[in-house]
Amino acid sequence: MDKEGSKMRIKGVLFDKDGTLFDFHRTWVPILAEAALVAARGDASLVPGLMAAGGYDEATGRVASGSVIAAGNTPELALLWLQTAPLWEAADLTARLDAFFAEQAPRRSEPVTDLGVLLAALRGSGLRVGIATNDSVASAFATIGHFGLAELVEFHCGYDSGHGTKPEPGMVHAFCDAVGLSPGEVAVVGDNFHDLEMGLAAGAGLRVGVLTGTSAHDDLAPHADFVIGSIVELPALLGGLS
Template identity: 55%
Template sequence: MLPTVRGVLFDKDGTLFDFNATWMPLYLETADEVAGGDKALALRLLVESGYDEVTRRLDPRSPLAAGTNQQIAEIWARVAGGEWSVQRLTRRFDANFAKSMAMRPTPVTDLAVLFGHLKRKGLRIGVATMDSHAAARAAVETFELVGLVDFVCGYDSGHGHKPGPGMVEAFCRAVELPARDVAVVGDTPHDMHMARAAGAGLALGVLTGVSPREVLADHADRVLASIAELETLLA
């Protein structure tokens, strides 16, 4: 039997939006830019930060899958060297990755409909991402979720980083719920570990991101094909 759930905290990319369709084109474009068109260097940048050139998938624990822009920048600055400092790369990532909203990322379901159903059940809703706070707010606005989402935070919101508990704790403070009444939904082990660290009532994995079922199953209470199954699960 599932515990009582009165709030749901969603990861963004790979959970609300299809990860590969949204992010891999941006990663490839940015790597090519940083490498100055050197295909071998561009591939090395990606591989060093979590890309498997054989499977063409990301390691779900890697910076590209679950890290911050600065964490990726630290690796790429070391590999690329030259004029690309960590600070310059972080600014470039923030600018390039902001394009994700302009490119209309692919939602895994009709987010406004799903969130509307959850709100009518009395649930509080939050979004916690390792992308920037600005990008998270842009997603909420672009997909007409304003008024449905009670809390938004990014890696730069001052609540720490996944897999630490800070983002869940901040959500709980904002919506005045104990962690045991919150379900955390995400596509990586970092999301599941964040849920555990904060004492969340449920850790729910989804298969629309970078982690296969066998990876998530070791860390999640349940693994769902996508968040489209969430309403039935919490009925």
């Protein structure tokens, strides 16, 4: 890819949500432990096995990069957990988990910075802003509202929005259609390789990895044009490319 050529064309930023705008481990490990208890129908003895199956290492308190907990969507998580605790119908557990996440995530998400200030700065520089998550669209919408970002985020979608799931390119294309950009004018920013692979599949002009999620630098570097510590560094990065 010609990075120099793509740098000059960036006019929009499509963010992943969890691990990118919000610190993944501080937000999602406690929520997922409670969700696992839901999947176990209250049997706490099943929770450690469910969490481990999803990619959580209790010894380190970390979630593995690329695991179902890190990168999957709710139906994938439900099917995985049903292998260990077959106590629900898959559709029922998916619906129950989606409702639980949409209720819990907005009020318990831990932003990596003052998102209103950061997104306002990006919008003020002329960039279009969207969010694409493998969480549900209801959870994304509720979180955007809870943090007062509705006037700053022009587009949002989830795994259930009809645009496909990551790493398919549909979410990027939907953002482009919504704000009138071409994929080559968009920077995709995420904490997992599936975010960056989505950007590649869509023909995004820039792919930026962040380290506030489940991935280390070496996990992201092969898939990214740049890897930064967090989105706090993004305005300077983009400003240096313009």
